[in-house]
Amino acid sequence: MARLVAWLVLFGSAAVFPLFSGNYPVKLLQEILIWGIFAMSLDLLMGYAGMVSFGHSAFFGVGGYVAALALTHSPGTLSALLLPALAAGLAALIIGVFSIRVSGVYFIMLTLAFSQMFYAVTFQAAWLGAEDGIVGVPRAPVLGIDLAQPMRFHLYLLGLVALAALLLRRVVRSPFGHVLRGIHENEGRMQAVGYAVNRYKLLAFVIAGTVAGVAGALYTQLVGSITPDAFLWTTSGEALLMVIIGGTGTLGGSMLGAAAFILLQTLVSSYTERWMLILGLTFILLVLFAPGGIVGALRGRVGLRA
């Protein structure tokens, strides 16, 4: 109950935030929301299915690029959301079929390799703008709502973020989510009692990829462009850090982790050139002294429970 109230207050504050704030903080908040969804989709894999992927950027990038291409050619709901989601889901299906055969470090390496392939291809492809990417992507009307108006775009973004978060929450609590936890805990025993473990993992991979694709599409709409950097391993790595900072296997933690990461990055980089160093030290301390992440620390202090 206390958690529900806390989330509602956060959501409400985020909704009215643009009324009281300048452009830059609003953009920062929107970035946090999008990264939060991206990190949450990764948490479905890491925290629930126990699949640590280092190539989640592939789906963020595919969503972002498909949105950019589609919106440039024919603006609308289909281009802004549906096509990117479908494309990212399809990419996850294909990459998943190959990657899920292996686990642990090999899974990490394979997913990383696939995402880097996307980077290499987009970096070279002239029709995708090569290293400059696709720029000048318009904010198209979605469901007949004109998103050129900033407050409308903000609410559109917030609405989708809430929808994605609720969807993922529903998934982890479903019978399917329960199976994922079983796989995480003891894959061999799940097989022994009759679960086709790889099919469940593949489905989780596709769901996570699809949601990551939506995050990528939203990102393109936020900044109006997409570059090959979206596919870079750092994109996957930052999402991974957000999940860990927030607390793996908590979903909500990923959103808090995204906020902590982006705020810290912004804050520290405005003071010093060596922000990476400060950031790195902070994360080391966090992992050492709050291994359960922000959510773990909150639960310990305030006595909140799962």
Next chain:
Amino acid sequence: MTVAGTPLLATEGLTRHFGALMALNGVSLHVEPRERRALIGPNGAGKTTLFNLITGSLAPSAGRIVFDGHPIAGLPPHVVARRGISRSFQRTNLFPELTVLEHLRLAAASGGRGSYNILGTISRLPRPLVRAREVAEAVDLADRLGEQASHLSYGEQRQLEIGVALATGPKLLLLDEPTAGMSPEETQRMTRMLEGLPREITLLIIEHDMDVVSSLADRVTVLHYGEVLTEGTFDEVKRDPRVYEVYLGSA
């Protein structure tokens, strides 16, 4: 050696080697429906290897396995489990952070399509929950449903180990040393529990405790160096001088 009727489980010339090591060599085993069969033999006789072959964890090097009239050798473990063979493990093999109820519910839900439901809730899938509670009753854990597996006592973990295997609703239940590491009281409790299982579930049980074997098994098969040494009722096997030799070391 044969009882009337078609066997539920039949292996013919089942062989498995690991490199030069012959773990199992031409084992032919017939288990009738409703039978309770014990599998005994010294360490390294190939008992667990036989379980691994039957359940699909290992592929046989040669030989056939027929279950319920269908060949199953080489099928992956989850398919074998779906056909109605379930097993417990010698070393407790649970989901440490899941509760007793979650264990049994997961195992009971493994056969249905409902587990692919990504948006429903667990309570909307009532049958596995009902089954889980029944099994909890059968393995004496009905008052521990909300407890995490890692918080259970060793004896309780062993009971849950069997509960998980039982919850899938198997026709054939393979138990790998269910009383391993148990105190005499825990062993007694476990034996009573196993005796109380419905007769429809055919049992194949690896066990070292001869009291457990004598009170539970209709027939006993003795494995030695990967081969069947002898087979019969407990008393027949007990009188066989070769069995003595095998257990007391080299003659």
